[in-house]
Amino acid sequence: MIWYIGRRLLQMIPVFLGATLLIYVMAFYAGGDPIQAIMGDKPLSPAVQDQLRSQYNLDKPLIVQWLIYVGKVVRGDFGVGFNGRPIIEQIRDAFPVTFRLAIIAVVFETILGIVAGVISGLKKGTWIDTTLLMVSLLVIAVPTFVIGFVAQFTLGVKLGVVPVNVGRDASLQNLLLPGFVLGVVSFAYVLRLTRTSITEVATADHVRTATAKGLSRTGVISKHIMRNSLIPVVTFIGADLGSLMGGAIVTERIFNIHGIGSVLYQAINKSESPVIVSVVTIMVMIFLLTNLIVDLLYAVLDPRIRHAK
Amino acid sequence: MRSDHSPRTLRPADEHFVAPLDETPLREVDAVDTTAAPRSMWGEAAHNLIRNPVFVVSALLILLLLFIAAFPGLFTDFDPTKGDLGVSNQKPGDGHLLGTTVQGYDVWARILYGTRTSLSVGFFAMVISTVIGVVIGAFAGYVGGWIDEVLSRVTEIFFALPLVLGAIVAFTALSSGVSTFTIALILAVFGWTNIARITRGAVLSVKSQDFVTASTALGAGKLTNLAKHVLPNAIAPVIVTATVNLGVFIVAQATLSYLGLGNGSISWGSDISDAQPALRNNPMMLFYPSVALAICVLSFIMLGDAVRDALDPKARKR
Numbered sequence: 119m120i121w122y123i124g125r126r127l128l129q130m131i132p133v134f135l136g137a138t139l140l141i142y143v144m145a146f147y148a149g150g151d152p153i154q155a156i157m158g159d160k161p162l163s164p165a166v167q168d169q170l171r172s173q174y175n176l177d178k179p180l181i182v183q184w185l186i187y188v189g190k191v192v193r194g195d196f197g198v199g200f201n202g203r204p205i206i207e208q209i210r211d212a213f214p215v216t217f218r219l220a221i222i223a224v225v226f227e228t229i230l231g232i233v234a235g236v237i238s239g240l241k242k243g244t245w246i247d248t249t250l251l252m253v254s255l256l257v258i259a260v261p262t263f264v265i266g267f268v269a270q271f272t273l274g275v276k277l278g279v280v281p282v283n284v285g286r287d288a289s290l291q292n293l294l295l296p297g298f299v300l301g302v303v304s305f306a307y308v309l310r311l312t313r314t315s316i317t318e319v320a321t322a323d324h325v326r327t328a329t330a331k332g333l334s335r336t337g338v339i340s341k342h343i344m345r346n347s348l349i350p351v352v353t354f355i356g357a358d359l360g361s362l363m364g365g366a367i368v369t370e371r372i373f374n375i376h377g378i379g380s381v382l383y384q385a386i387n388k389s390e391s392p393v394i395v396s397v398v399t400i401m402v403m404i405f406l407l408t409n410l411i412v413d414l415l416y417a418v419l420d421p422r423i424r425h426a427k
Numbered sequence: 428m429r430s431d432h433s434p435r436t437l438r439p440a441d442e443h444f445v446a447p448l449d450e451t452p453l454r455e456v457d458a459v460d461t462t463a464a465p466r467s468m469w470g471e472a473a474h475n476l477i478r479n480p481v482f483v484v485s486a487l488l489i490l491l492l493l494f495i496a497a498f499p500g501l502f503t504d505f506d507p508t509k510g511d512l513g514v515s516n517q518k519p520g521d522g523h524l525l526g527t528t529v530q531g532y533d534v535w536a537r538i539l540y541g542t543r544t545s546l547s548v549g550f551f552a553m554v555i556s557t558v559i560g561v562v563i564g565a566f567a568g569y570v571g572g573w574i575d576e577v578l579s580r581v582t583e584i585f586f587a588l589p590l591v592l593g594a595i596v597a598f599t600a601l602s603s604g605v606s607t608f609t610i611a612l613i614l615a616v617f618g619w620t621n622i623a624r625i626t627r628g629a630v631l632s633v634k635s636q637d638f639v640t641a642s643t644a645l646g647a648g649k650l651t652n653l654a655k656h657v658l659p660n661a662i663a664p665v666i667v668t669a670t671v672n673l674g675v676f677i678v679a680q681a682t683l684s685y686l687g688l689g690n691g692s693i694s695w696g697s698d699i700s701d702a703q704p705a706l707r708n709n710p711m712m713l714f715y716p717s718v719a720l721a722i723c724v725l726s727f728i729m730l731g732d733a734v735r736d737a738l739d740p741k742a743r744k745r
Contacts, residue, residue: 129580132580132584133580133583133584133587134587136580136581136584137584137587137588140584140585140588141588141596144596144597144599144600145596145599145600255725255728255729256721256725258674258724258725258728259674259720259721259722259724259725259728260717260720260721261678261681261682261685261696261699261717261720261721261724262682263682263685263696263699263700264699264713264717264720264721267699267703267706267713268713271706271710275707360587360589360592361589361590361591363589363592364589364590364591364592364595365591367591367592367595367686368682368685368686371686382595383686386595386598386599386686386688387687389599391599394596394599395596398588398592398596401589401592402587402588405587405589406587
């Protein structure tokens with residue numbers, strides 16, 4: 119197991135490097151000359167320009183710049199933003215908020231999605247199944263920003279049940295509705311995946327055997343159907359954390375939440391490349407780590423998969 | 428020699444060892460016309476698709492959307508880019524089918540012309556991402572070895588960047604004035620990984636089958652084998668994923684233009700964004716483009732579902 123984790127961590131290194139290089143090239147190289155951007159319309163003397171260039175390592179080849187950048191990132195130094203504040207501080211302030219938001223979304227999509235998917239899969243063809251499927255299709259087709267805005271308007275503005283605007287007070291309670299909205303599309307996918315998986319496993323021989331042995335219905339479902347059909351669902355939820363981080367940009371904008379998504383959105387508006395690169399790099403790291411955890415969870419769910427290599 | 432139990436001589440092929448239809452408990456099985464030529468996988472799929480109401484409805488909707496996207500001017504007299512402040516924020520009626528926006532734009536006209544942006548971005552992104560994904564996935568799966576290792580890592584790199592996130596970064600890198608095609612290209616660059624993974628898996632499972640070995644034994648080259656035998660047998664799941672991807676790309680484009688990352692062409696996403704401040708007074712303005720977007724995406728998801736059911740005999744049986 120230790121060896122497996124070690125090997126997987128080593129495999130992550132090229133992926134991490136590649137992803138950061140990709141983001142780095144896009145944000146810094148294709149974005150035009152940053153020195154030109156700093157000075158705006160005012161002409162700067164060539165001497166000052168050269169001095170700035172060497173100060174920010176811009177006179178070196180792109181690949182060297184990137185290596186310097188990665189070297190600093192590994193030590194936790196993401197540089198400073200346009201306002202002179204270290205980027206890592208901005209991220210440290212914003213990250214817990216988005217983390218809470220994502221946890222609410224994942225808990226919601228996992229519990230409701232699996233429960234609804236199991237019901238739908240076991241009652242295939244009944245009206246419950248059809249209704250749940252229709253709901254899931256609708257949720258997938260209507261974009262998150264519409265669902266979010268309508269939920270905010272009806273529950274927040276009209277009924278006053280939830281705060282319209284989260285602002286600085288990002289408590290769990292206030293983040294409940296935004297969390298639901300963030301997780302609602304994934305909920306639909308979890309439902310559909312679970313349903314497909316359940317219907318496949320429900321007709322398998324070992325399930326009939328378990329029933330024939332006299333095991334109760336709940337025993338069969340929880341021990342023999344659920345456990346065997348959850349692997350694709352777990353894979354999806356793990357991979358989904360990455361897109362939840364991306365989706366947070368929209369959700370945080372609707373509910374005015376000061377999380378990592380809003381840091382990114384503001385950076386985009388200001389074309390603040392250092393912040394954009396840092397935030398996306400951190401999101402990629404989180405994504406890679408959750409995928410590793412998911413792989414390790416396989417062994418727990420399916421004893422046939424043992425990573426003893 | 429004469430046969431005396433029947434007016435004509437029976438040859439084995441003429442005999443039908445099945446009960447008359449109204450006596451049999453296995454109606455469907457016995458009703459199979461054994462004399463008809465067997466259908467191919469695609470023939471069988473097409474046969475099933477035409478009988479599937481989900482397919483018929485979604486295909487008709489997509490045809491209608493395509494027609495609207497091609498000739499939006501046929502359905503309205505208004506210019507979607509000309510705002511008339513004199514008729515700002517009107518309720519539906521009075522010549523304006525769905526009313527007007529704050530800027531005095533005709534809502535119906537903007538929805539019609541928005542179809543064009545959504546469909547063309549979605550379609551181009553789907554085609555480009557499918558080509559990238561199939562080429563990389565097929566190459567990785569078919570050649571194997573270190574090439575597979577490298578291509579799989581490259582796929583992982585792009586997979587680690589979520590679609591909308593990657594597109595946002597790419598957008599900030601580009602200066603203003605991106606064409607619709609560029610938007611599609613950006614989405615495709617970050618959206619091909621699921622196609623590559625599926626193609627690789629399908630190619631891996633097909634390439635070790637006997638008919639491919641037989642073809643190699645008959646002297647077929649690697650490329651001939653890949654093009655003639657492996658890919659056609661591995662392409663079904665790719666088509667299904669590509670159809671669903673089209674819907675995903677349309678949502679992604681709407682999300683981007685909602686966030687203000689667009690090229691200024693008429694788009695449902697930016698119209699929804701514009702409608703938000705006026706929600707209290709005129710909620711329907713948010714509603715109409717949302718419905719258009721939902722119908723469009725739903726059509727492609729349902730089409731993908733129907734095609735998958737038709738191509739997968741296991742799913743059809745139930």
